[in-house]
Amino acid sequence: MTNRQEILTAQPRAARAGELLGHVEQFLFLEARLQDTHAYDEWEALWTDDAIYWVPANGATDPETRMSIIYDNRSRIRVRINQLKTGRHHTQTPRSELARIVSNVELLNRVGDEIDVRANVFIFEDSLRGETMWAARNEYRLRMQGDDFKMVRKKVSLVNSHKPIFTLSFLV
Amino acid sequence: MTAAIAPSSLIDYRALIEPTRVNSRLYHDPKIFEQELERIWYRSWVYVGHVSEVPNRNDYVTKSIGPTPVLLVHDRTGQISLLLNKCPHRGNQLCAYREGNRSTFTCPYHSWTFSNTGELAGYAYADGYEGSDKSKFALGRVPRIGIYRGFVFGSFATEGPSIEEYLGGAKASIDQLLANSPEGELELTAGFLQHRTKANWKFMLENETDGYHPAFVHSSVFQVTDSGIGKLYGPQSTALTRDFGNGHTEFDLRPEWRRLDKPLAWFGTTEERLPDYAKAMQASYGPERARQIMIDGSPHVMIFPNLFIAEIQLFVLQPIAVDETIQHVTALQFKGTPDFNRRLRQQTMGSVGPAGLLLADDTEMYERNHRGALINDPEWLTLSRGIHRERRDENDYLVGHSTDEVPQRGIWRHYAQLMAV
Ligand code: FES
Numbered sequence: 001m002t003n004r005q006e007i008l009t010a011q012p013r014a015a016r017a018g019e020l021l022g023h024v025e026q027f028l029f030l031e032a033r034l035q036d037t038h039a040y041d042e043w044e045a046l047w048t049d050d051a052i053y054w055v056p057a058n059g060a061t062d063p064e065t066r067m068s069i070i071y072d073n074r075s076r077i078r079v080r081i082n083q084l085k086t087g088r089h090h091t092q093t094p095r096s097e098l099a100r101i102v103s104n105v106e107l108l109n110r111v112g113d114e115i116d117v118r119a120n121v122f123i124f125e126d127s128l129r130g131e132t133m134w135a136a137r138n139e140y141r142l143r144m145q146g147d148d149f150k151m152v153r154k155k156v157s158l159v160n161s162h163k164p165i166f167t168l169s170f171l172v
Numbered sequence: 173m174t175a176a177i178a179p180s181s182l183i184d185y186r187a188l189i190e191p192t193r194v195n196s197r198l199y200h201d202p203k204i205f206e207q208e209l210e211r212i213w214y215r216s217w218v219y220v221g222h223v224s225e226v227p228n229r230n231d232y233v234t235k236s237i238g239p240t241p242v243l244l245v246h247d248r249t250g251q252i253s254l255l256l257n258k259c260p261h262r263g264n265q266l267c268a269y270r271e272g273n274r275s276t277f278t279c280p281y282h283s284w285t286f287s288n289t290g291e292l293a294g295y296a297y298a299d300g301y302e303g304s305d306k307s308k309f310a311l312g313r314v315p316r317i318g319i320y321r322g323f324v325f326g327s328f329a330t331e332g333p334s335i336e337e338y339l340g341g342a343k344a345s346i347d348q349l350l351a352n353s354p355e356g357e358l359e360l361t362a363g364f365l366q367h368r369t370k371a372n373w374k375f376m377l378e379n380e381t382d383g384y385h386p387a388f389v390h391s392s393v394f395q396v397t398d399s400g401i402g403k404l405y406g407p408q409s410t411a412l413t414r415d416f417g418n419g420h421t422e423f424d425l426r427p428e429w430r431r432l433d434k435p436l437a438w439f440g441t442t443e444e445r446l447p448d449y450a451k452a453m454q455a456s457y458g459p460e461r462a463r464q465i466m467i468d469g470s471p472h473v474m475i476f477p478n479l480f481i482a483e484i485q486l487f488v489l490q491p492i493a494v495d496e497t498i499q500h501v502t503a504l505q506f507k508g509t510p511d512f513n514r515r516l517r518q519q520t521m522g523s524v525g526p527a528g529l530l531l532a533d534d535t536e537m538y539e540r541n542h543r544g545a546l547i548n549d550p551e552w553l554t555l556s557r558g559i560h561r562e563r564r565d566e567n568d569y570l571v572g573h574s575t576d577e578v579p580q581r582g583i584w585r586h587y588a589q590l591m592a593v
């Protein structure tokens with residue numbers, strides 16, 4: 001029988017992985033907070049210039065040939081954010097009240113300065129229409145920049161993407 | 173014998189629909205919704221799907237007529253048919269998948285197997301059915317099917333006008349649409365987004381050809397994309413609203429595009445930027461006709477009660493309940509034009525569906541429309557805009573200014589005819 005302390009000293013690699021996981025989680029929690037609080041500019045600043053923001057429909061069909069709920073490159077992310085900032089995007093005027101839980105964070109793969117991450121997300125939305133719950137399995141590709149991360153790719157797989165869903169106009 | 177049901181069926185539609193105003197109750201009364209199912213959705217021609225969604229023998233896809241699911245089948249004999257998704261034994265849902273390819277359907281409950289032509293092929297433990305006639309247990313089907321240039325319509329009425337008679341003037345809009353393909357054909361291969369909407373279906377029906385709202389509802393998109401489209405809907409626009417009759421209406425942008433006289437301006441691009449497409453069009457139609465097609469662009473037409481062709485997208489409206497509708501939407505894809513199709517998909521994904529920059533705001537209006545309708549005072553909603561300036565065009569259809577309520581008046585005129593029995 002070994003105690004916890006012995007495991008940590010015997011496996012420094014695991015400790016380092018734990019540290020990275022902690023940083024990644026902090027980043028995902030930050031992103032979640034910026035989305036929940038409609039901090040549009042700060043959220044937009046999390047993306048790299050070659051970013052892809054993808055919310056598939058009907059399961060993960062090929063976004064290059066089939067319809068997706070969102071399939072934004074960097075310039076369309078900007079258009080989406082700018083629309084929200086006009087104050088006349090009626091579906092977000094008034095804004096949705098949001099709280100989301102990001103959990104089950106796993107580091108999948110690391111190549112060079114890029115890390116693939118997976119997490120589950122549960123979002124409670126209150127809007128004029130009523131209360132809506134959203135659940136998604138998210139996949140991220142993060143690029144390390146110094147002590148910080150940027151999002152290169154974010155895929156939000158809504159668990160009910162093959163069913164009719166209500167308007168999704170907050171940042172998911 | 174009819175006394176028991178008489179009170180609920182006695183709704184005087186003529187008293188709820190006047191030439192320039194309609195009563196709010198039409199949008200929220202569940203009894204009216206039930207009667208709409210009976211008198212419109214389960215009687216009239218209703219759009220179901222497109223032949224390109226079932227290109228191969230034994231392909232099927234689950235579609236709907238109102239709340240009722242319908243299997244659009246390209247059967248083993250090569251016919252297109254519309255089967256009802258209900259096992260005739262004890263009523264189990266037969267097929268649980270959205271689409272697939274199979275020549276038979278087996279019910280999971282007691283394993284009766286049906287050919288995709290609808291006939292019962294076999295029972296499990298057949299000894300229990302000795303002497304019974306299998307042909308009595310065929311799947312239900314939509315009795316009439318009408319196909320116009322690949323667009324498949326179904327009607328639960330065993331008799332009535334042909335699909336061509338029913339479409340009338342709207343046929344020309346479908347023809348205009350298909351002319352945008354060098355091969356004259358559509359391929360709906362991109363899959364549908366399904367946008368759940370907490371509002372009565374008629375708010376969508378009326379809004380699809382409403383030229384009065386875009387300048388306001390969509391001003392945020394027009395601003396952030398630097399789009400000139402907003403002007404097409406303003407007071408200076410020469411675009412027309414049109415009532416084809418039978419509830420079909422159109423927003424006709426051709427006067428604006430012809431004034432501009434630039435091929436592909438309707439799609440916000442040029443022949444130079446879509447060279448393969450422009451070449452294919454010229455090869456198919458000759459330079460002059462190709463140029464005219466590329467100037468006129470694709471139509472904006474609402475075919476009653478549920479097919480909306482919005483230049484680059486196709487919407488299907490599906491009422492689920494008096495206060496719930498699903499907007500199914502996909503990008504139009506034209507046969508033989510990959511460069512064009514790619515841009516059609518990209519623009520469609522940006523603008524429609526639950527996260528679409530345009531449709532999220534339209535849908536917000538539908539849901540607010542519905543909440544407004546539930547308030548009793550004022551009970552009448554006004555559709556009088558432009559009544560003083562509507563006129564007949566060369567084909568004798570009513571037309572009006574781009575922002576006028578000619579289409580909405582036409583829709584309700586047709587609705588009253590169907591509902592007031
Ligand atoms: S209900 Fe289908 S086989 Fe019995």
Ligand SMILES: [Fe+2]
Pocket residue numbers: 385386389390530534
């Ligand atoms: Fe609109």
